[in-house]
Amino acid sequence: MTTETSSSSATTEQAQDVALFEVHKKIQVRAVSGIFATWRWALVWFTQLLFYGLCWLPWNGRQAVLLDLVERKFYIFGLVFWPQDVIFLAGLLIISAYSLFLFTAVGGRLWCGYACPQTVYTEIFLWIEQKIEGDRNARMKLDAAPMSARKFMIRGSRYAAWVAVALWTGFTFVGYFTPIKTLSSELMTLSFGPWETFWILFYGAFTYAFAGHLREQVCKYMCPYARFQGVMFDPDTLTITYDEERGEPRGTRKKGADYKTQGKGDCVDCGICVQVCPTGIDIRQGLQYECIGCAACIDACDQVMEKMAYPKGLIRYSTEHAIAQHWGWKDIAGHIVRPRVVIYTVILVAITAAWFWGLANKPVLRVDVIRDRATLAREVENGLIENLYRLQVMNVSESAERYSMSVTGLPGIRLAGETEIEVPAASNKSILVQVRVPPESGKQGSNVVFFDVKSTRNDKIAVHEKATFLIPR
Amino acid sequence: MQRLLWVLWPSFIVAGVAEGLFFTVVNPQELYLFGEPVHFSTLATLSIGFLAFWAICAGSSLFTCFLQKTPGEINGRGCGQPPASPAAR
Numbered sequence: 001m002t003t004e005t006s007s008s009s010a011t012t013e014q015a016q017d018v019a020l021f022e023v024h025k026k027i028q029v030r031a032v033s034g035i036f037a038t039w040r041w042a043l044v045w046f047t048q049l050l051f052y053g054l055c056w057l058p059w060n061g062r063q064a065v066l067l068d069l070v071e072r073k074f075y076i077f078g079l080v081f082w083p084q085d086v087i088f089l090a091g092l093l094i095i096s097a098y099s100l101f102l103f104t105a106v107g108g109r110l111w112c113g114y115a116c117p118q119t120v121y122t123e124i125f126l127w128i129e130q131k132i133e134g135d136r137n138a139r140m141k142l143d144a145a146p147m148s149a150r151k152f153m154i155r156g157s158r159y160a161a162w163v164a165v166a167l168w169t170g171f172t173f174v175g176y177f178t179p180i181k182t183l184s185s186e187l188m189t190l191s192f193g194p195w196e197t198f199w200i201l202f203y204g205a206f207t208y209a210f211a212g213h214l215r216e217q218v219c220k221y222m223c224p225y226a227r228f229q230g231v232m233f234d235p236d237t238l239t240i241t242y243d244e245e246r247g248e249p250r251g252t253r254k255k256g257a258d259y260k261t262q263g264k265g266d267c268v269d270c271g272i273c274v275q276v277c278p279t280g281i282d283i284r285q286g287l288q289y290e291c292i293g294c295a296a297c298i299d300a301c302d303q304v305m306e307k308m309a310y311p312k313g314l315i316r317y318s319t320e321h322a323i324a325q326h327w328g329w330k331d332i333a334g335h336i337v338r339p340r341v342v343i344y345t346v347i348l349v350a351i352t353a354a355w356f357w358g359l360a361n362k363p364v365l366r367v368d369v370i371r372d373r374a375t376l377a378r379e380v381e382n383g384l385i386e387n388l389y390r391l392q393v394m395n396v397s398e399s400a401e402r403y404s405m406s407v408t409g410l411p412g413i414r415l416a417g418e419t420e421i422e423v424p425a426a427s428n429k430s431i432l433v434q435v436r437v438p439p440e441s442g443k444q445g446s447n448v449v450f451f452d453v454k455s456t457r458n459d460k461i462a463v464h465e466k467a468t469f470l471i472p473r
Numbered sequence: 474m475q476r477l478l479w480v481l482w483p484s485f486i487v488a489g490v491a492e493g494l495f496f497t498v499v500n501p502q503e504l505y506l507f508g509e510p511v512h513f514s515t516l517a518t519l520s521i522g523f524l525a526f527w528a529i530c531a532g533s534s535l536f537t538c539f540l541q542k543t544p545g546e547i548n549g550r551g552c553g554q555p556p557a558s559p560a561a562r
Contacts, residue, residue: 222478
């Protein structure tokens with residue numbers, strides 16, 4: 001009875017194993033050098049100098065780029081974005097999306113191959129792996145070797161280096177939300193707040209898992225863009241292409257042998273294009289969704305072609321049409337302008353122009369008029385009728401500003417008390433104002449009045465806001 | 474592993490979007506929890522908000538995953554698993 005139970009539960013476990021875990025073979029990527037690898041490294045440097053460095057840049061006595069969630073204000077150089085400006089964020093996202101569409105339609109997965117954080121951090125983590133553990137063969141040997149003191153040391157130092165990069169990345173990330181100066185002084189005394197600690201560790205762990213372990217699986221199974229990028233492709237889109245006509249039938253041969261008389265193509269079937277592929281595909285089987293367009297196989301194949309003294313470009317950036325019709329670069333370039341590209345460009349230019357226009361005309365002063373909820377209207381000295389309002393004056397500019405307030409709309413209407421207000425840079429102030437009118441100046445019930453808030457320095461910075469004034473029966 | 478990713482990953486993305494939208498229109502310091510104004514720091518409110526969104530979205534993903542099970546899996550066999558032969562018992 002006992003044996004039966006245990007064996008049946010073992011079967012269930014086995015069944016679960018099959019259902020829950022996909023068969024994943026670890027990919028050990030062979031390092032590659034060449035023009036496209038250089039381009040990728042250039043972009044790694046560019047994006048990461050930007051990411052790790054920008055948060056340290058001061059601007060007007062504050063951090064140049066700070067997404068202050070606590071104060072609900074985003075500072076980006078001279079600009080301050082408030083929650084009311086969310087339209088600009090939406091606009092920015094739309095612009096990014098259309099740029100991506102446009103680049104993809106013209107050049108394939110340029111984003112994935114060179115600039116995507118997943119690619120960039122994988123590249124950094126791979127570099128560490130290579131420096132510590134050696135090249136592909138050495139790593140595969142180490143993988144296969146039983147655990148020993150040496151293996152433990154090597155693996156341990158690799159993981160330690162990864163953790164260090166991941167933690168620094170997490171720290172930098174949080175530095176865009178909490179001023180990095182505060183954060184670094186907290187680092188000195190190790191006195192981060194609980195949530196700061198959480199997010200540093202969280203983002204660090206994300207970086208570690210994605211760049212260290214998940215790698216190509218992120219592109220293959222998690223990335224939504226990888227799934228739909230195909231719809232932006234057409235036969236004139238540049239993709240990493242294997243020239244089948246030239247390469248096949250592939251086969252090994254002696255260097256300098258007259259392979260053409262043997263009926264062989266240019267592909268020497270060395271398999272290096274597969275070894276360097278970060279997603280582990282064989283580009284010779286044609287365009288696949290796993291291909292992130294990193295061009296590592298181009299670099300690798302070109303080196304082999306050079307060694308064999310064959311012309312380069314057996315694997316190259318080309319288009320479906322170009323391969324079929326033997327086009328050169330001139331013909332490919334001549335087919336860049338096509339309806340899809342034109343439509344993407346027109347939309348992109350229009351939205352970008354509108355975005356910048358909106359930014360240039362972003363009001364630097366905002367005023368909200370809220371009627372005081374407690375008192376509708378009351379009679380004060382000399383029989384005047386008084387209404388109370390709360391003015392929320394938001395100075396969205398980068399300098400402190402003094403504003404004058406006035407009210408119009410009814411004969412004899414005036415403000416009692418303060419008529420000027422000073423608001424510090426990038427902040428808001430709310431002020432309670434009393435508005436008084438003689439009772440005979442308006443009709444009973446609600447009357448329309450207008451508040452005018454004007455900068456005392458610049459007449460153009462002004463807001464005209466409508467409100468209602470109640471005169472009791 | 475893949476199923477875990479199917480649950481946690483889309484919910485993470487959607488939670489990020491939900492967090493952004495929600496706290497753009499709602500000031501975290503003007504929230505009420507069980508009739509009391511929330512007394513956490515803004516960072517804590519935002520963080521808890523995100524984790525809560527994530528948990529809720531993960532619940533939805535989990536449900537989808539659950540409903541996606543094939544009849545074969547519900548009948549007690551893993552997908553692609555041959556029926557257990559009586560001899561194995």
